[in-house]
Amino acid sequence: AGFCGKTDPEQLIDFSIRMDMDDVCTLLHCLRNREGFTDAQMNDLRKAFQRNKSDDSERIPTSVLHKVLRWLGHCYTFDRAQQLIYEADPMGDQLDYTTFVKLVRKCRNFDRFAAVAAFHAADESRSGLLEPSEQLEALSTLDLAEFHHLPEPDEKDFTLERFLLRVSKYQEDRLLFLRKFYCFTVAEYETLRCHFNRSDKEGNGTLRRYELARLVETLFPHQSHMPEFRPILVKLLKEANADKSPATDLMALLAVTRKIKDESDIYHCSVYQKTLQSEFQLSGGG
Numbered sequence: 001a002g003f004c005g006k007t008d009p010e011q012l013i014d015f016s017i018r019m020d021m022d023d024v025c026t027l028l029h030c031l032r033n034r035e036g037f038t039d040a041q042m043n044d045l046r047k048a049f050q051r052n053k054s055d056d057s058e059r060i061p062t063s064v065l066h067k068v069l070r071w072l073g074h075c076y077t078f079d080r081a082q083q084l085i086y087e088a089d090p091m092g093d094q095l096d097y098t099t100f101v102k103l104v105r106k107c108r109n110f111d112r113f114a115a116v117a118a119f120h121a122a123d124e125s126r127s128g129l130l131e132p133s134e135q136l137e138a139l140s141t142l143d144l145a146e147f148h149h150l151p152e153p154d155e156k157d158f159t160l161e162r163f164l165l166r167v168s169k170y171q172e173d174r175l176l177f178l179r180k181f182y183c184f185t186v187a188e189y190e191t192l193r194c195h196f197n198r199s200d201k202e203g204n205g206t207l208r209r210y211e212l213a214r215l216v217e218t219l220f221p222h223q224s225h226m227p228e229f230r231p232i233l234v235k236l237l238k239e240a241n242a243d244k245s246p247a248t249d250l251m252a253l254l255a256v257t258r259k260i261k262d263e264s265d266i267y268h269c270s271v272y273q274k275t276l277q278s279e280f281q282l283s284g285g286g
Contacts, residue, residue, distance in 0.1 A: 035105035045104060048072055049097055059094035063269040065103070067262045070183040073175040074107040075143070078265060082272060084110065093273055115167045118142050119160050129157040138163065144170040146186040182251075182258040192257060195219065196250050206247035212256070213237055219257060223264055232263050 037045065048068050053060045060068070066081050076084070088103040089095055095103065115138075122130055122138035130138060135158055139145045147170040158166065174185065181189050199207055199215045207215065216237060217224045223233055240248070240256040 035101050037101070044072065045101055049100055054094065059096050060100055061094050062089065062092065063266045066265040066269070067183065069107060070178065072104060073171060073178060074111065075185055078268060082269070091276070111171070112164070115142060115164055116160065119163050129159060130163060131157060135163065139170065142167065143185060143187060144174065147173040182254040184254060184258070192254060193250060196253050206249055207253070208247055209241055212240070212248050212253065215253070216256065216260065220260055223260065229264070229267055233260065236260055236263065
């Protein structure tokens with residue numbers, strides 16, 4: 001018999017566990033600290049935290065949280081990510097591990113609410129079921145349509161519960177894609193691939209170094225003309241050319257583009273933090 005089969009109650013074994021009050025308190029404390037994450041998910045969080053924490057403390061700078069959240073599968077706009085970070089720690093510039101876990105839980109909750117909202121928006125008939133075309137519409141809202149396959153014959157209509165399970169599966173698929181392609185979504189990857197192909201004048205799947213520099217300026221026009229950011233841009237391009245190879249491929253473009261985006265997020269986070277501190281001081285808080 002499988003897990004779904006019927007079982008005679010008399011055949012069930014009593015697994016009663018005796019726990020005193022200290023044991024119960026320890027268990028509840030452990031569950032609260034985990035924020036509902038599985039062992040595998042907690043390992044992922046610990047790995048992400050350790051890779052990006054400050055060298056001299058067990059805290060992670062808020063300026064790098066944008067790229068960390070992306071590595072964990074949460075692909076938000078700068079403003080959305082900044083709002084979630086602010087809600088987790090309004091005035092701090094670093095998070096300890098416990099607060100970091102709470103932030104990721106907040107992101108998971110936000111993603112779930114977004115999925116529920118997408119379901120109801122696509123359910124125009126208010127039947128509580130989504131037809132195949134409505135499923136695709138809802139998944140497109142969540143940027144998950146690329147991972148949607150044709151439904152099986154017995155999966156014509158989806159309840160909210162089944163839809164959320166499908167979303168969870170596609171989020172796992174997207175996470176694999178993100179980590180393979182420098183934390184770019186499918187749509188972002190396709191956009192960069194199109195730019196790469198247009199710049200590849202010889203059509204051989206490579207760009208010359210000067211073509212890469214021109215493309216980077218096309219992709220980052222604002223940063224390219226910012227006096228305070230241009231030195232960072234030049235430095236990253238030099239690092240991309242460190243191997244002295246005369247040409248570069250698409251993956252190299254993805255790598256340097258990701259580094260520039262990460263540095264841009266760090267720069268804008270510092271500006272945001274300074275603005276926040278100035279407003280706090282003006283309001284008499286410091």
